[in-house]
Amino acid sequence: MSLTRRRLLTGPFAPDPGHAWIAARGREAARAGDVEAQAAAALIRISSNENPLGPGAHVVAAIAARYPEASLYPGNATDREASLVGVLAKKFGARDEQVTLGAGSGELLTNAVRAFTSTSRPLVTAWPSFEAPRDTAKKIGTPVREVGFDSALRIDLDKLVEASKGAGLVFFCNPNNPTATVHGKTAVADTVKAIRAASPDTVILLDEAYHDYVTDPAYATAMPLAVSTPNVFVARTFSKAHGMAGLRAGYAVGDARVISALAAYKMPNGLGTLTLAAAMASIANTAHIDAERARNTEVRAFTVKAFADMGLSGTASQANFLFMDIKRPAKGFRDACRAAGVLVGRDFPPFEQQYCRISVGTMDEMQKAVAVFRTALAGAPTTSRQGGR
Ligand SMILES: Cc1ncc(COP(=O)(O)O)c(C=O)c1O
Numbered sequence: 001m002s003l004t005r006r007r008l009l010t011g012p013f014a015p016d017p018g019h020a021w022i023a024a025r026g027r028e029a030a031r032a033g034d035v036e037a038q039a040a041a042a043l044i045r046i047s048s049n050e051n052p053l054g055p056g057a058h059v060v061a062a063i064a065a066r067y068p069e070a071s072l073y074p075g076n077a078t079d080r081e082a083s084l085v086g087v088l089a090k091k092f093g094a095r096d097e098q099v100t101l102g103a104g105s106g107e108l109l110t111n112a113v114r115a116f117t118s119t120s121r122p123l124v125t126a127w128p129s130f131e132a133p134r135d136t137a138k139k140i141g142t143p144v145r146e147v148g149f150d151s152a153l154r155i156d157l158d159k160l161v162e163a164s165k166g167a168g169l170v171f172f173c174n175p176n177n178p179t180a181t182v183h184g185k186t187a188v189a190d191t192v193k194a195i196r197a198a199s200p201d202t203v204i205l206l207d208e209a210y211h212d213y214v215t216d217p218a219y220a221t222a223m224p225l226a227v228s229t230p231n232v233f234v235a236r237t238f239s240k241a242h243g244m245a246g247l248r249a250g251y252a253v254g255d256a257r258v259i260s261a262l263a264a265y266k267m268p269n270g271l272g273t274l275t276l277a278a279a280m281a282s283i284a285n286t287a288h289i290d291a292e293r294a295r296n297t298e299v300r301a302f303t304v305k306a307f308a309d310m311g312l313s314g315t316a317s318q319a320n321f322l323f324m325d326i327k328r329p330a331k332g333f334r335d336a337c338r339a340a341g342v343l344v345g346r347d348f349p350p351f352e353q354q355y356c357r358i359s360v361g362t363m364d365e366m367q368k369a370v371a372v373f374r375t376a377l378a379g380a381p382t383t384s385r386q387g388g389r
Contacts, residue, residue, distance in 0.1 A: 044369050046359040047343040049177065049210075049321045051243035053295075053362065055278060056288045059244070062281035069273045077273040079280045084271075087283055088251050094227045097256045100263040103270040105209060105237035105250030110136045111265035112169055112235075116203040116258075117142040121168030126155040128178055128348040130207060133171040142168070153315045153323065154181040161194040164202050170195055173207040174222075175214060178348045178357040180317035184218030189225060192232055203258055204232045210319040212241030212289050213296050219318065226254035233258050240320060241292045242282045247275040296320050300360050306370040310377055314355070321345070321359040327381030330356040336376035342369045 069077045085099045092099075102108040113136040117123045123137040127146035137144045145163040148156050155176055164170050172191070175182040183191075192204055206222045226234040233254025239245035249271055252262055271279070282288070300317060307313065307324055314324035326333055330345070330352045337344050345357030361369065 042341055044342045044361060044365045046321075046361045046365065046369060047345050047357075048245075049240065049319070049359045050245050051240060051292070051320070052360075052365060053243055053292075055243040055247075055282060056285065058285055058288065059242075059278045059281045062277045063274050066274055066277035069277075072273055074269050074271060074273050074276055077276065079273070079276040081271060081276065084249075084251075084276055084279055084283075087280065088253065091283065092223045092227060092253050094253055095256065098227060098253055098259055100252050100259050100266060101271055102235075102250040102252065103248040103267060104239060104245075105207070105235045105252075106132045107267065107270065108235045108250055108252045108262065109133050109171070109205070109207065111262055112171075112203070112205050112252075113137050113142060114140065114265055115261045117168035119143070121166070123169050123171065124160065124163045124167045124202075125171040126160070126173065126176055128351065129155075129171065129173045130177045130209070133169070133205075149179065149181075152181060153179040154183060155179075157183065157187060157191045161191060161198055164195045164199045166199060167202045170202055170204045171207065172204060173209075174219075175210045175318045177210065177319070178321070178323055178345065178351075179315050180319045180321055180323045180357075181315050182214055182216055182219050182318040184216065185220035185222075186218075188222050192222070192225060192229065196229070196231065200231075202231065206232070206234045208234050209237045209240055211236060212293055213320045214318045215293070215297055216316075216318050223253060230255050231258055233262070238279055238282060241289050241296075242279075243292075244275070244278055244282065247272075247278050249275050249279045296360055299363050299366050302363065303358070303360060303366050303370065306366075306373070310374060312377070321357055323351075324356050324358055325354055326356050326377060327354060328377075328379075329353050329382065333376050337369075337372055340372040340375070342372045 066078060074080060081101055084101060085096050089096045089099045109132040113123055113133050117137060119141050122143040122145050123133055124145045124147065125134050134144050145167065147159045147163050150156050160170065160172065174188060195202060195204055206226065208221060211221055222234050226232045233252050235252045236250060238249040252259060303322060312324060312326060314322050330347050333356055334344050348357060
């Protein structure tokens, strides 16, 4: 008989198949009479760009199979960091020394700022974008050069190139969080080339956290570019399409010299034994990721259409979240949604007077959420159009 989550995870781990694990935790608390947890379990959580289904059954089976190794240090376990590095190197046509791991790609982004910037070598980032690089720069006293967007809220690539001169690190998030927009393969390659010409010593970090959700045919991963170009690397995560945000695994692939400098900051044993087992199982199953992309694409289209029926649109989302022009401040909308049991994204200045980030949940969750949105958006718009910077 095949292994399923229901059969594998019994006792304290017992979620129903197909439900988010957090909801399962809530049900346990509910049984224990914890009123706050009961309320939390009923919330539709579309605020953090998490995968609403969690990891696949094959990943859960791998974790369960390796559970007896939880007592071992990762270096003594069956699936080790070196095993995952080897698999990733092969997958992307790289040598092992062109790959390093992190406890989530957030660790890699943070360490990249530590490794490649300084008080005299700024960080360049679109803004708003994923905040870890900018937050780290601010903590360590690295100046930050923020770059804006074009009218479609895609990162302004000319400005990114211009700002790169003399910078230590350019953070190029593609698709960008929170705007959900993507640049195509040619634009990325041309931008990397232009940055290298303008500022040859600057390291370029291409963040592909949402790579698996892109459907735009003009897009392609920058992995081949990173493997063959000095000072360039790509960061990816297991937190999104792989559904493993709580397990903490990410990786970087690119120029061996840059990867080695990044790896010097790596937390030893940063990826746990069970995380490594999960990552090994997940990376091997590309069909599951294809199915997750198809599922997300369908629910994303449903949600976009529901907004269109309300006369509202957003950016051209290429991720598992939408950046919707709700024509009013995000805060009021967010508060109204929360009161009705739906959690949507936080503010993203300078767009918070007009745009809200909404993650793509399951179809069932989004059908319920759309009904809540319809009520929350029933009044007249209160903001006029807010342009890109
Ligand atoms: C663009 C982007 N990069 C990186 C990350 C970091 O993810 P993690 O540290 O979970 O791998 C996130 C998380 O939301 C993200 O949105």
